[in-house]
Amino acid sequence: xxxxxxxxxxxxxxxxxxxxxxxxxxxxxxxxxxxxxxxxxxxxxxxxxxxxxxxxxxxxxxxxxxxxxxxxxxxxxxxxxxxxxxxxxxxxxxxxxxxxxxxxxxxxxxxxxxxxxxxxxxxxxxxx
Numbered sequence: 001x002x003x004x005x006x007x008x009x010x011x012x013x014x015x016x017x018x019x020x021x022x023x024x025x026x027x028x029x030x031x032x033x034x035x036x037x038x039x040x041x042x043x044x045x046x047x048x049x050x051x052x053x054x055x056x057x058x059x060x061x062x063x064x065x066x067x068x069x070x071x072x073x074x075x076x077x078x079x080x081x082x083x084x085x086x087x088x089x090x091x092x093x094x095x096x097x098x099x100x101x102x103x104x105x106x107x108x109x110x111x112x113x114x115x116x117x118x119x120x121x122x123x124x125x126x127x128x
Contacts, residue, residue, distance in 0.1 A: 024069050029054060029062040031099055034088065037072060038096050041087040071095065 010018065024030065029051070036042050036050055048059055063086060066072045071092035077083040 024065050029058060030066055033062055034099055037086060037088040041085045043083050043085045
C-alpha cells in the first residue's frame, strides 16, 4: 500500500468520530448533492430535478445534514417566488477529489458489481 493510502491506526474514539462523519457524508444522496454543487451554486428545485427519484423530504434532510456539517451553505434568494440555492464551502471542496475518485471507480466497476450481485442472488435462490 502506498504511503498516502495507508490506513491510520486509530483509537476507538477516533474510529467513532470517523463513523459519525462518514454517516453524514458517505450516503448516496450526500455524494450526489456534493457532485452537483462542485459545478457552482444550485437551486433546490434544480438539485431535485437532477437527482430524479429523491423525495422532497430526503433532499431536505440531506441538504440540512450537509449544511450542519459545514460542507454546504444555504442562501435564500429574495425573488418571486422566493428561492433557495446551495453552494459548496471551502471544507466541502476538500472532499471533491475523494468523491470524484469514488464516482470514477463506480462508473468503471458498476457493471461488474451488478453482475456479481445478480449471480450471487441467483445462486442464493438455487440454494434455498
